[in-house]
Amino acid sequence: MLTRYQTEFDLYIRLELSGTLKCPAGWKGAEHRHAFWEILFSAEGEFDVCAGEQTQHLEAGRALLIAPMTEHFSTACEEGATMSYVGFRCETGRELLGPGAAGLWLLPEDAAGFSKLTGIMREMTGSRDFQQYGGRLIQALMPVTAWLNERHVSRDGHAGSQKNILCRKTVKYIRSNLHRFVTVEEIASSLYVTPHYLGLVFSSSMGQTILKFQQAAKMERASALVRGGMAITDVSNSLGYSSPQYFSKCFKSYFGFPPNRMKANKKD
Numbered sequence: 001m002l003t004r005y006q007t008e009f010d011l012y013i014r015l016e017l018s019g020t021l022k023c024p025a026g027w028k029g030a031e032h033r034h035a036f037w038e039i040l041f042s043a044e045g046e047f048d049v050c051a052g053e054q055t056q057h058l059e060a061g062r063a064l065l066i067a068p069m070t071e072h073f074s075t076a077c078e079e080g081a082t083m084s085y086v087g088f089r090c091e092t093g094r095e096l097l098g099p100g101a102a103g104l105w106l107l108p109e110d111a112a113g114f115s116k117l118t119g120i121m122r123e124m125t126g127s128r129d130f131q132q133y134g135g136r137l138i139q140a141l142m143p144v145t146a147w148l149n150e151r152h153v154s155r156d157g158h159a160g161s162q163k164n165i166l167c168r169k170t171v172k173y174i175r176s177n178l179h180r181f182v183t184v185e186e187i188a189s190s191l192y193v194t195p196h197y198l199g200l201v202f203s204s205s206m207g208q209t210i211l212k213f214q215q216a217a218k219m220e221r222a223s224a225l226v227r228g229g230m231a232i233t234d235v236s237n238s239l240g241y242s243s244p245q246y247f248s249k250c251f252k253s254y255f256g257f258p259p260n261r262m263k264a265n266k267k268d
Contacts, residue, residue, distance in 0.1 A: 002027060005128045013138050013145060014194040016087035018130045023076035023083070031073040035192050038066040038087045039107070039144070040074065041121040045081025049074045051103045058083075063107040063118050065144070068192040070103030084121040086137060089194045090145040113143030163201045166191060170202055174214050178221050180240040184210050219254045222247070226259045235259070 006019030016036045020043075021029075040049060040058060047058040051072040058064050058074075066072055074083070107114050117140035124133055173187050187210065188195040202210050218239050225235045236247035251259045 006130070013141050014089040014196070015134060015137060016089065018086045018124065018133065018137065019084070020125050020127065021083045021085070022126070023081045025076060025079040027076040029074045031071055033069050033071045034087060035068050035189055036087045036089045037068060038085060039117070039121070040064045040066065041084045041118055043082045043084055043122050043125040046077040047074050047081060047083060048077060049104060054104055056104045056106055061118070062109070063114070063121070065105045065107055067103045072103065082125055084124045086121065086141070088141055089192065090141070090148070107144070113140070116140045117144065163205050166193065166198060166201050167205045170198065170210060171213070174217055178218055178239055182214065215254065219251065222251060222259065223255070223262065226262045232259050
């Protein structure tokens with residue numbers, strides 16, 4: 001009988017979930033993927049973890065790292081095999097890995113700091129209260145994120161190039177969704193990084209917050225539409241504002257005059 005306990009987190013390094021699985025012999029999990037990193041730790045018994053043509057054998061006491069958006073599934077090799085797992089986001093997203101990078105990595109047994117993480121994950125086995133591990137897990141995951149940034153970023157993987165990629169993708173996401181309002185959390189989720197990190201990177205690189213940039217992008221589009229003769233109500237609707245009155249208020253706050261004055265000037 002498969003037994004699962006799980007708790008979700010919302011912290012930075014942002015923990016998405018953690019839990020344990022105690023599996024019958026021959027158990028095979030459903031193939032799935034998720035937009036965050038995941039670490040699997042075999043506390044008892046052995047598992048096979050498969051991702052496409054790649055298979056990693058997970059012996060007892062070893063931990064496996066799975067990249068975001070990697071289709072994978074696990075199989076228990078013996079009765080009572082028990083696994084702990086932790087899902088998290090950090091400053092490295094899947095799109096920043098090199099072309100053709102693998103989706104599964106066994107974490108080195110002798111890497112500095114990793115033993116603290118596996119010790120906590122072993123302690124978690126069978127627990128039903130994972131909230132108590134949140135702060136300790138965040139600290140223990142720091143060596144893993146450092147290892148990721150050092151060894152598995154793209155070939156030109158300097159911090160500057162990573163930040164440029166995130167900023168370009170953020171700008172593209174906003175401009176592709178001007179018909180509605182998007183949140184920092186939504187954009188960060190699409191890039192597989194934390195909202196906190198994305199906000200810091202964007203602000204330091206672009207000189208303004210993501211929400212301020214979204215406002216400016218909407219006002220630029222609004223100005224073009226108004227000058228082109230579109231009705232104020234239609235402009236408001238096309239940009240996702242709740243009402244023409246609220247749109248006009250935002251327009252005046254940004255430009256210093258209401259949109260109907262721009263329309264009037266166009267006619268003169």
